[in-house]
Amino acid sequence: MTLIxxxxxxxxxxxxxxxxxxxxxxxxxxxxxxxxxxxxxxxxCVSQEENKLIVVSNKSITEDDIIYFFNLDEDVDKIxxxxxxxxxxxxxxxxxxxxxxxxxxxxxxxxxxVCAQNKNIPAIQKTITEISKRYGEKAEMNGITFxxxxxxxxxxxxxxxxxxxxxxxxxxxxxLSTAEKISEDSTYVDKIRSMEYFSALNAMTSGKMKLYGxxxxxxxxxxxxxxxxxEAFPIDVWILRAxxxxxxGFYDENLLSVNGFRKTKLSRKEYLLMGDVARKVFGKYAxxxxxYIYLASRSLFGGSKKF
DNA sequence: CTTGGACCTGACAAC
DNA sequence: CGCGGCAGGTCCAAC
Numbered sequence: 001m002t003l004i005x006x007x008x009x010x011x012x013x014x015x016x017x018x019x020x021x022x023x024x025x026x027x028x029x030x031x032x033x034x035x036x037x038x039x040x041x042x043x044x045c046v047s048q049e050e051n052k053l054i055v056v057s058n059k060s061i062t063e064d065d066i067i068y069f070f071n072l073d074e075d076v077d078k079i080x081x082x083x084x085x086x087x088x089x090x091x092x093x094x095x096x097x098x099x100x101x102x103x104x105x106x107x108x109x110x111x112x113x114v115c116a117q118n119k120n121i122p123a124i125q126k127t128i129t130e131i132s133k134r135y136g137e138k139a140e141m142n143g144i145t146f147x148x149x150x151x152x153x154x155x156x157x158x159x160x161x162x163x164x165x166x167x168x169x170x171x172x173x174x175x176l177s178t179a180e181k182i183s184e185d186s187t188y189v190d191k192i193r194s195m196e197y198f199s200a201l202n203a204m205t206s207g208k209m210k211l212y213g214x215x216x217x218x219x220x221x222x223x224x225x226x227x228x229x230x231e232a233f234p235i236d237v238w239i240l241r242a243x244x245x246x247x248x249g250f251y252d253e254n255l256l257s258v259n260g261f262r263k264t265k266l267s268r269k270e271y272l273l274m275g276d277v278a279r280k281v282f283g284k285y286a287x288x289x290x291x292y293i294y295l296a297s298r299s300l301f302g303g304s305k306k307f
Numbered sequence: 308c309t310t311g312g313a314c315c316t317g318a319c320a321a322c
Numbered sequence: 323c324g325c326g327g328c329a330g331g332t333c334c335a336a337c
Contacts, residue, residue, distance in 0.1 A: 023330065113330090120329040123317055169315025174332080215332045236330035265331090267309055294330080 004063055006053040011072045015098025016048040019070065022099055022291055023121065023298075024225045026112050027128040029146045036141060038148030040065045041105070043139030058141065071100040076288075083282045083289040088245045092296035099291055101224060106189050107152050107182065109226030110211070113218045114174050123167075130166035131155075155179040174213020181211060197223065197231040216271050224287040233278040233286040235271055237264065242297035243274065246289070251277045 008014050020028060020035055028037030034047045042065075044057040055066050067073055080093045111131065116124045132147035135154045139146055155163065156179035163172040182188045188209070192200050203209040204219040214222070220234035235243075240263070243256060255270065256263050266274065275286070282289040 117331040118314085118329060119316080119331095120318065122319090123329075126317080164315085167316060169317095170313090171315080171332090213332065217331060221330080234330080238330060265310085269308075298330095 002055075002057045002059070002061055004055045004061070004066060006055070006063060006066060006072070008048075008051045008053055008072070012074065012076045013098045014048075014053070014070065014072060014100065016046065016053065016070075018096055018099045018295075019102060022096075023294060024221075024291070025102060025104060026116070026121075026125050027132055027148060029144065031144065034142075036139075036144055036146040038137070038139070039069050041149055043137075043141065043146070043148065045141050056141070069103050071103060074100060076100070079285045079288050082285055083292070085250075085281055086246075086248065088242075088248070088296070089289070089292065092246075092292040095299070096292050096295045099288075099295070101228065101230065101287055101291065103228055104225055105149075106193070106222070106226035108150065109222050110178060110182065110214075111150055111152070111155070111175065113221040113225075114178055114211075114213050115168055115171055116221075117171060117213075117215075117218055127167050131168070134162075134166060152179050153183045156183040171213060177212035178214065192223075193227055197229045200227065200229065201232070216268060220275070224290070230285055230287040231279055233275045233282075233290045235266065235274055236294075238294050238297040238301070239290060240264070240266070241301050242293050246293045246296075247277060247281060250281050 016035070019025070020030065028035050033049075034045050036043070036045050038044070039046070039055070039061065042057055042059045042061045044055050044061060047054045053066070053070070053072075055061065080097070084090050084093055112128055115127050115131065119127070129147060132150050135158070136147050136150040139148065155175060158176075160172055160176055163176055168175060191209070192203060195203060200223055201216070201219050204211055204214050204222065205216055217234050217236055220232040223229040224232035224234060240256070244253065244262070251274070255273065278289060279286045
């Protein structure tokens with residue numbers, strides 16, 4: 001039994017709930033203030049009390065593991081300063097201060113975001129939980145059962161019909177193909193890790209290393225949340241809705257409209273261009289800016305679904 | 308190179 | 323209470 005208290009006063013502003021609700025992590029179970037999930041392949045229960053982060057586990061885990069996973073020692077003051085380029089960003093930073101880009105396992109993020117496409121958050125969580133249940137490990141703490149750590153090789157070896165039982169829908173063939181590809185090449189993840197952002201994005205979405213079912217947006221999510229490549233700026237429908245506010249004046253607004261209406265779909269070229277604008281404005285912290293914009297957009301346009 | 312459909316499934320709002 | 327449109331996109335075929 002491990003019990004770790006981390007004094008958050010030693011770090012920059014941190015908010016566990018905001019991190020867990022930021023759309024970058026799925027499959028953790030939430031009861032009240034407690035979150036159950038796998039951290040560095042170890043089942044844990046995490047909670048926050050004001051200036052303390054509390055992590056409980058019945059397996060071995062260190063304070064450093066936790067600091068690393070939650071990126072506690074990230075200099076977010078510096079980042080926030082850099083991306084605070086207008087009133088919109090200032091407000092978003094103020095509202096969602098305490099957020100971090102987490103350091104999840106790369107393979108798990110690949111599974112997560114292949115499944116997440118064209119689904120809403122409750123549906124994503126349901127599917128990820130089902131996948132973890134079938135292809136991952138079971139854990140129990142405080143009488144609560146939860147699952148995590150889905151095994152990519154196990155997925156690669158299973159049948160399409162089996163994967164379909166998770167509620168994943170038409171993405172089943174994407175997941176199977178991607179699982180096969182990563183399982184075949186044991187160096188796949190390391191190769192992506194060692195590449196700089198653009199090479200990695202291109203590798204995952206085209207050519208020999210292309211993953212079936214991984215387009216630009218999903219690849220960006222994987223690179224940001226799974227590989228901690230902060231230049232990644234995933235553009236989904238929420239970013240598209242708020243782009244006009246977050247990056248007003250930094251780009252040609254005709255790019256985002258057709259006959260006066262906001263575009264709902266981007267071509268590859270447009271997607272890359274809009275990302276480049278964000279990278280130019282936010283520098284190497286585009287990924288952090290994306291998190292703030294995403295959350296602000298959800299609260300602005302998300303109706304009852306806002307956090 | 309760009310564009311419009313199709314696509315599994317389910318939580319959700321609007322009647 | 324059941325129905326229809328939509329959801330953190332991507333693939334594919336056809337211009």
